[in-house]
Amino acid sequence: MSKDQKAAPLNIAVAGLGTVGAGVLKLLQAQADLIEQRCGRRINVVAVSARSKGKDRGIDLSAVRWYEDPVAMAADPAVDLVVELIGGSEGPARDTVATAIETGKHVVTANKALLAVHGTDIARKAEAKGLTVAFEAAVAGGIPIIxxxxxxxxxxxxxxxxxxxxxxxxxxxxxxxxxxxxxxxxxxxxxxxxxxxxxxxxxxxxxxxxxxxxxxxxxxxxxxxxxxxxxxxxxxxxxxxxxxxxxxxxxxxxxxxxxxxxxxxxxxxxxxxxxxxxxxxxxxxxxxxxxxxxxxxxxxxxxxxxGAGAGPTASAVVADLIDIARGRSTPTFGVPADQxxxxxxxxxESRRGSYYVRLMVLDRPGVIADIAAAMRDQNVSMEQFLQRGHSPGEAVPVVLTTHDTEEAAMQRALATIGALDCVVEAPRMIRIEQF
Structure with a gap:
């Protein structure tokens, strides 16, 4: 191809025109020249699908084909790539992605639920056909963490x-x-x-x-x-x-x-x-x-x-579109799915670390000894102990932290402490992470 010739446009279809979907279309329109410069070809939106055709989304959809059914849109032979922004691990989202792959189309998605439940299977099927599934927008919005x-x-x-x-x-x-x-x-x-x-x-x-x-x-x-x-x-x-x-x-x-x-x-x-x-x-x-x-x-x-919002998430979607438009391809999860x-x-239960525990206990003699005994019996060592004021006979908050111990031992100790008649609420526990 000579310098004066342009690569064929990448024709995309967008399933789902909520906050993110509308944001993607706005970004593609606003940055069209910049995007073409960066990927060497135009990215054209040729079809869209959403639940409501008449809703005002602040974008002109007169030049694109409208589909009531995103799965039918995914099978459109004029589409090179499907952007799935429907959401959910099952139903239309899953069927749209499956149909796109079956009919030889790349997929860009922001659907973390779909990937969490079916991601490995989706990757295998796409890679077997030489297709890309990209999902930068699925995790942490505009952060390029993937x-x-x-x-x-x-x-x-x-x-x-x-x-x-x-x-x-x-x-x-x-x-x-x-x-x-x-x-x-x-x-x-x-x-x-x-x-x-x-x-x-x-x-x-x-x-x-x-x-x-x-x-x-x-x-x-x-x-x-x-x-x-x-x-x-x-x-x-x-x-x-x-x-x-x-x-x-x-x-x-x-x-x-x-x-x-x-x-x-x-x-x-x-x-x-x-x-x-x-x-x-x-x-x-x-x-x-x-x-x-x-x-x-x-x-x-x-x-x-x-981590969310129309602009940051749309930015991540379009970054994936540019990669695919330029022909950059990486295995879905970094290595081939079959590897x-x-x-x-x-x-x-095997987690090992320290713990913060908050208790509501009756303020009476022997309470702390009973709590300490329950922890001692599970080889849980107390590091700090905090009690605000005293109110004999009434319930008061008590907080303690532990040295490193196993989760299983901590849970056994908390079960014993929670059963004490001096403890008036279920113990509240928060794990401490020493980053």
Whole structure:
């Protein structure tokens, strides 16, 4: 091809015109010349599909074909690539991606749930046909974490990743810390501001972060995606009082996703953590996301940015489109899908570390001795003990931290403590991570 000849346009179809889908179309229109310069060809949107054709999305759709059915759109022979922005692990999203691959089309998706549940199978089928499945937008929005792990750290063995993977939870925890309000109040505000859904379950119960962690772990470790092995806890049980104690102890409370190689296999877990205030990730507040990767040659690498929103997520989608338009191809999860090495899941019970425990106990003689005995019987060693004031005969908060111990021993100790007649509420426990 001569300098004066242009490569054929890349014709794409977009399934789903919500916040992100509309953002993608706006970005492609606003940056059309820049994108053509960077990938050497035009990227043309030739078809779209969404639930409502008449909705005003602030974009002109008069020149594109409209499909009621995204699966039928995925089979359109005039389409080279399908962008799936429907969401969900099953139903139309899964069928649209499957049809795109079956009919020889590349796929770009922001669907972490689909990848967490079916990612390995999707990768195998696409790679068998020489197709690319790209998903930078599926994890941490505008942060280029997939490319960072898969390409930027390609010469490294990654031993651990941890991060703030859900902006809604990070916003709620930040507001609880800075305002002293309880979870329910801050959640209501987050919903009013559009940071949390009307049904916030996926966010506040840790499921969204777990989907993203499962995908990150596959890319980082070269293993099949294993969402079923992720231990998941949310933030509903974190109280305003916990932030006061965390501050006294030199910690900050974050919902983290953590995946690391251990002597017993690969552990994957999402739960509230207390992290030292000195840790870089402790300073990441509000709706921002952050991911830390520990690599053997690059050492520790920190990625920070906006984890959601039309602009950042659309930016990640378009970055994938440009890669494919230029002919850059990388195995979906960093190594060919048929070479992903199975890893033994490391059970949560084998986690070893320290713990923060908050109790509500009756203020009477012998209570602390009973608690200490329950911990001693499980070989759990107490490090610090905090009690605010005294109120004989009444319930008072007591907080303790432990030295490193096994999760299984800690859980047995908490079960015994929770059964004591002097303990009036279920014990609250937050794991301490010394990053």
């Amino acid at each position: 490319k960072g792990l898969r390409e930027g750290l390609a010469g490294n063995r990654v031993s651990e990743i941890h991060g703030i993977l859900n902006g809604t939870c990070n916003y709620i925890l930040t507001e609880m810390r800075t305002t002293g309000r309880d979870f329910a109040d801050v959640l209501a505000d987050a919903q009013a501001l559009g940071y949390a859904e009307a049904d916030p379950t996926f966010d506040v119960d840790g499921i969204d972060a777990a989907h993203k962690l499962a995908v990150l772990a596959s890319v980082a470790f070269g293993t099949p995606v294993d969402f079923a092995s992720v231990h998941i806890e949310g933030i509903r049980q974190v109280g305003a009082i916990d932030f006061d104690y965390a501050d006294q102890l030199g910690f900050c409370v974050k919902l983290l996703g953590i995946a690391r190689r251990t002597d017993t296999g690969v552990e994957q877990r999402v739960h509230p953590c207390m992290v030292p205030k000195s840790a870089p990730i402790a300073a990441v507040d509000g709706v921002f996301n952050a991911v830390v990767a520990q690599a053997d040659f690059a050492d520790r690498v920190l990625f920070v940015g906006r 992903l090495g199975a890893a033994t899941p490391s059970p949560m």
